[in-house]
Each structure stands twice: as structure tokens, then as C-alpha cells.
Amino acid sequence: MPTGRLYDNLDKRRDFHGYPMQGVGVEVFDFFTTYLDNGEVSGFVGDIVSTLMKTHNFTLTYKKLEGYAYGKVIEGTTNDWTGMVGELQNRRADLTVSELSVTKERNDVITYTQPIYIVSRKLFVATQEDFQKKLLAYTSPMEMVLYWAILVTMMGLAVFLVFVERLRKYLLPHEELGGLGSLGTATWCMVSALLQQGCDTCPTSMTARMVFWLGFFVSVIVYTSYSATLVSHLAVEKPATLPFSNLFELSLQTGWDAGCNENDLFQVTATQTCADSVADECLVLNRVWNQVVMRRPGNLVSSYREGLQKVLEGQYVFIGVDVTTNYYIRGLPPELACRVKELQGRYLTGGIAIGLQHNSPFRKFFDNSLQKFRETGLMNKLIQRWLSAERTCNIGTIVSAGIVDVATLFILLVLGIGLSVVFVVGEIGVREIRRKRIGLKRLSYVSESTLQSQRPIGASVVLAKLSPSDNFLRPGHGTRPVDVYGVK
Known part of the structure; x- marks a missing residue:
């Protein structure tokens, strides 16, 4: 760390004159930090660190930590940390070359640059098929009251048809009834009209034929509206309604499991930060952790890919960083990516930044440069390059009916x-x-x-x-x- 006159020169010039700095990182998300063969780093955070290195003229060597080693308090200690936080705390590293979430507990032992991106934990689930909708697909286009209305209409037309035929026979006794004098025959004919089928017995008088044609006209209207609605029901997948919509409602579920990446900030917050807290948010986190996550040993996963796989397999909720989870969702086949649903709530919202040693003198230089990166549009370009790709569900596949649909x-x-x-x-x-x-x-x-x-x-x-x-x-x-x- 530069001191004395060297620090004064750095303060004036912001030129570190090739000062050697030691970095530390994790190899978890390659879009945040990618380690190149020539010893340099890339990715969203890696590109920022590389730009800072060129701007301030310092050299950088780094050490990669194994696993999800961002840092947590060592059990049995009050404030000794593992991972990247521990490396900075023990002055074995000057800065992180990977992203690090800003938390109050970490801020007590290390220093951060200004946030370079805002992230949140969100709930990710797979849309479940509505089998009831599929099984009743051919009845769903119309409400039950409409079915009864159609039945009453056709029965009413049948009664009116019998009345017309008998009235005609009464007024014209020498004329034949035409076979529609009984209610059973007339009802059968009107049902045939509704089903767009013919019948052996047909009305002969113009009045009775008008009633009969009216039945066919009703059937045309019913068929066209029914067919149009049925097509939309079969072509548009309507997922089953989830029994929860947020973290609190998830904490009350008994038929759903949930989990996160092992040693994720959600786990650290639920088990350490909120261990003895009575705040509402902490109570919800504790309940989800104890009642849902810890219900089964396999709910904690070792990677985001594993978490998404469990989401697609069944009733499992993955609690992950929004931008990170969406990055891996985009790597799934379109038909699977479109099944993953991101719920609206945001949890543990905060910034990610570059970690530095506690009270590091480099902080004000790095913050000044990061602000310029934003003003010149460089930060936005890096965001667009690494973090802002949208996933689309226009997979262009042909919707075909399956055995469940019919x-x-x-x-x-x-x-x-x-x-x-x-x-x-x-x-x-x-x-x-x-x-x-x-x-x-x-x-x-x-x-x-x-x-x-x-x-x-x-x-x-x-x-x-x-x-x-x-x-x-x-x-x-x-x-x-x-x-x-x-x-x-």
C-alpha cells in the first residue's frame, strides 16, 4: 500500500506508477469475471477492473478461490471471515476481481467502491400445466350457464314446434301433421338441428320450417363461437395458478420446496444476520429457511444450473440473484426457458461492488473513475454487453393437440x-x-x-x-x- 510522499503523488496524478496490487476472485459466474489465459480478466467486473488498471497504471496479479467463496463469518468467532472478505480482512489481497454484495456486516471489516450494479434476490418457479384445463378443454369455451341456456332454447323451440303443428292440425283438420305432432319427435329434430344433422321427419308447413330453421341458425352461432374460443384455449397455454406469490406466502406452503445456492447471501442473511432479529423481513427469512429450505437436504444446490433443473423438475422454488438467474435461463432451450417464471417480489436488494481492504486509500480514486465510466457511457456499454440480454419466448413452434387435450x-x-x-x-x-x-x-x-x-x-x-x-x-x-x- 502506498504511503507518505508516494500517496501524495498518487493523490495528485492518480498514477500508481506500476504499483503491484494483489487481487482475489471466485470462479462462479463467468459473465461477471472470466479468467483469460494471458492472466487478465474479463466479464462485467473483470472489464471494470482491467479498465481501472489501465487508468491508474498499476499491475495486477490475482488468486482464485474455490467454490462459492464470497465470504461468511467463521463459526465460533465474532467477526472473522472466510472467502474473499477474509482475504481482504487479513490484508492478503488489495481488491476483488469478482463482484461482491454490499452488506453492513461485511462493511465493518472491509471497504467497498461505489456500487457498480444493483441486484435483488427473486423467486423463480416453473409454470405448472393446468391438467384440469386440459381435461375439460372441450367444455371450457362456454360457461355452464350458457350450456343450460342453449338446452332450454332448443327445448323451447321443440315445444313451440309441436304447438305450431297441432294448431295447424286444429285449424286445418284435413292437413297432415308431418310427423312432428309429438314432443319426443320434435325434441329429437331440434337436437339434430343443434348438432347440424338431418332427420327423417321434417316439417312441411312454412311456419314450422321457420322454427326449424331458427334452430339451425342458433346452432351456427353456437358452433362458430364455440370453435373460435376452443382454438384459443387449445393454442394458448394457461399455466396453473400458483398457491403463492411472494416469500411470505411461500413460507406457509407445505407442498413446495425452496432453496438457493449454497453459501449464498440469502443463506448468510437467514442464518447469521437475521438469526436473533425480530424484524418482519428477518422473521420471514427465518421461516422460509427453517420451514421450507431445510425441509429436505437436497434443497441447497451447488450451482444455478442445478437450481434451475430442480425448478423444471417439479414444485421447487429457486431463490437467486435476478440478473444471474436470468443469465442461465437464457442458456436453456427455448421451450424450457419459457417455462421458468420470475415472481414480482424483490428481496435483499443491494449493490454489488469491488471489495477493498478496510479504509483503503485507493477507494476515492476508484470511485472517481467509476463515476466517469458512468458519465462517459462506458458502464452502460458493459451492462448492455454482459448483463442486459433479454430472453424471449417466441419459439415459433406449432401447437399440436396431445392426448390430454382431447x-x-x-x-x-x-x-x-x-x-x-x-x-x-x-x-x-x-x-x-x-x-x-x-x-x-x-x-x-x-x-x-x-x-x-x-x-x-x-x-x-x-x-x-x-x-x-x-x-x-x-x-x-x-x-x-x-x-x-x-x-x-
């Missing part, structure tokens, strides 16, 4: 078969009842014939003169013949 057809088919079986069983039952009744009647007549053959001749003569239609000869009507003639 499941309603198979459901109706099964219901139709079931109803057919019920009606067949009913018809067989009715037929068996009728057959038994006829059999009993025949048996009674046979019994009467046998009885006649066993009676005296006089009784047979009298019985022969009686008509079979007489009530007292029928079973259950009047006095039995055995009582009349005393035959026991």
Missing part, C-alpha cells in the same frame, strides 16, 4: 358406453318383468282349463256358456268359479 372425447365416450350399458340392463329388466307377467297370465289360463276338465258335466256346460271376458272368470275379479259351483 381427453374430454374419451371421457364422453366412456360415459356414453356406461349409459348404454345401464339402458341395456334396464331394457332387459323391463322385458323380464313383462315376460313373467305374460307367463303368469298364461299359467292362470292353463290352470282354469285344467280345472274345467275336472268339473261335473253340468258345471262345464255352464262354464262354457260364460264369456272369458267376464270379470269373475279372471283371477282376482269377482267371485271365483269354485265358489259359485261349490267345487272345493
Whole structure:
């Protein structure tokens, strides 16, 4: 670190005269820091550090730390840090060549440059298919009340058609009804009109035909509106509604898991910063961490790619930095990238900056240069180059119906078969009842014939003169013949 007269010269010239500086970084996000083969760094933060090196004329060597080593408090200590923060705290490095989130706890042991970008933690989930919508795709174009309205309309037209035909027969008794005098036939014809099918019996009078044509006109309107809405329902995917929309509602879920990158700032804040806090935000973070994240060991992931993979696999919420997560989402195939949804809430919003040693004399020089980078548009160019690529969902694929989309057809088919079986069983039952009744009647007549053959001749003569239609000869009507003639 320059001191004395050298520091005064630096303050005037901002030229470090090739002063050797030691950097420290992590190899986590290559768009923030990319380590080149020639020993230089690139990426959003890497390009800023390289520009600062050229602006202030210092040399730079760096050390890469393994893993997600941004820095956290060592367990069992009060304020000893690991990772890049620990390297700066112990003066083994002058600055970071990777991004470092600005937090109050870190600011107590290191110094930051002014923020170079603002990031937030957000919730990322995969849109779930609405299977109920798919299963009922062919019923969803119209509301249930509309189905009932159409049914009532067609029944009303059938009743009116019967009225017209019977009124015509009453006024013109010599004219034929044309087969539509019964309500059952008229209803069948109107249903055929609704289904755009013909029927054997058609109205012959102009008045009845107008009613019949009105039924066809209703069917045209229903078909066109139904078909247009059905196409939109099948072509436009409507994801299922999520049971939560923010971090607090997520903390109340029992059927969803959540997680973040291991040692992420979300974990550090939930387990350390907010450990004993009663602030509302901390209470929510603690509840999410203890009740949701720690529910399963696999909820913490080792990379953003792994987190997004878990999101796509099922009911899992990834808590990640907005710009970082979107960077990896853009690398997914379009059909998968478009399934990942970013919820509206922002959490742990703060800046990322270049970390320096505590009370570093380089801070004011770097801050002055970073401000000029913004004023000249260099910062915005770097943002556009590394961080601002938008992901689009115009994948241009053809929407095709799957087996789930037409499941309603198979459901109706099964219901139709079931109803057919019920009606067949009913018809067989009715037929068996009728057959038994006829059999009993025949048996009674046979019994009467046998009885006649066993009676005296006089009784047979009298019985022969009686008509079979007489009530007292029928079973259950009047006095039995055995009582009349005393035959026991």
C-alpha cells in the first residue's frame, strides 16, 4: 500500500506508477469475471477492473478461490471471515476481481467502491400445466350457464314446434301433421338441428320450417363461437395458478420446496444476520429457511444450473440473484426457458461492488473513475454487453393437440358406453318383468282349463256358456268359479 510522499503523488496524478496490487476472485459466474489465459480478466467486473488498471497504471496479479467463496463469518468467532472478505480482512489481497454484495456486516471489516450494479434476490418457479384445463378443454369455451341456456332454447323451440303443428292440425283438420305432432319427435329434430344433422321427419308447413330453421341458425352461432374460443384455449397455454406469490406466502406452503445456492447471501442473511432479529423481513427469512429450505437436504444446490433443473423438475422454488438467474435461463432451450417464471417480489436488494481492504486509500480514486465510466457511457456499454440480454419466448413452434387435450372425447365416450350399458340392463329388466307377467297370465289360463276338465258335466256346460271376458272368470275379479259351483 502506498504511503507518505508516494500517496501524495498518487493523490495528485492518480498514477500508481506500476504499483503491484494483489487481487482475489471466485470462479462462479463467468459473465461477471472470466479468467483469460494471458492472466487478465474479463466479464462485467473483470472489464471494470482491467479498465481501472489501465487508468491508474498499476499491475495486477490475482488468486482464485474455490467454490462459492464470497465470504461468511467463521463459526465460533465474532467477526472473522472466510472467502474473499477474509482475504481482504487479513490484508492478503488489495481488491476483488469478482463482484461482491454490499452488506453492513461485511462493511465493518472491509471497504467497498461505489456500487457498480444493483441486484435483488427473486423467486423463480416453473409454470405448472393446468391438467384440469386440459381435461375439460372441450367444455371450457362456454360457461355452464350458457350450456343450460342453449338446452332450454332448443327445448323451447321443440315445444313451440309441436304447438305450431297441432294448431295447424286444429285449424286445418284435413292437413297432415308431418310427423312432428309429438314432443319426443320434435325434441329429437331440434337436437339434430343443434348438432347440424338431418332427420327423417321434417316439417312441411312454412311456419314450422321457420322454427326449424331458427334452430339451425342458433346452432351456427353456437358452433362458430364455440370453435373460435376452443382454438384459443387449445393454442394458448394457461399455466396453473400458483398457491403463492411472494416469500411470505411461500413460507406457509407445505407442498413446495425452496432453496438457493449454497453459501449464498440469502443463506448468510437467514442464518447469521437475521438469526436473533425480530424484524418482519428477518422473521420471514427465518421461516422460509427453517420451514421450507431445510425441509429436505437436497434443497441447497451447488450451482444455478442445478437450481434451475430442480425448478423444471417439479414444485421447487429457486431463490437467486435476478440478473444471474436470468443469465442461465437464457442458456436453456427455448421451450424450457419459457417455462421458468420470475415472481414480482424483490428481496435483499443491494449493490454489488469491488471489495477493498478496510479504509483503503485507493477507494476515492476508484470511485472517481467509476463515476466517469458512468458519465462517459462506458458502464452502460458493459451492462448492455454482459448483463442486459433479454430472453424471449417466441419459439415459433406449432401447437399440436396431445392426448390430454382431447381427453374430454374419451371421457364422453366412456360415459356414453356406461349409459348404454345401464339402458341395456334396464331394457332387459323391463322385458323380464313383462315376460313373467305374460307367463303368469298364461299359467292362470292353463290352470282354469285344467280345472274345467275336472268339473261335473253340468258345471262345464255352464262354464262354457260364460264369456272369458267376464270379470269373475279372471283371477282376482269377482267371485271365483269354485265358489259359485261349490267345487272345493
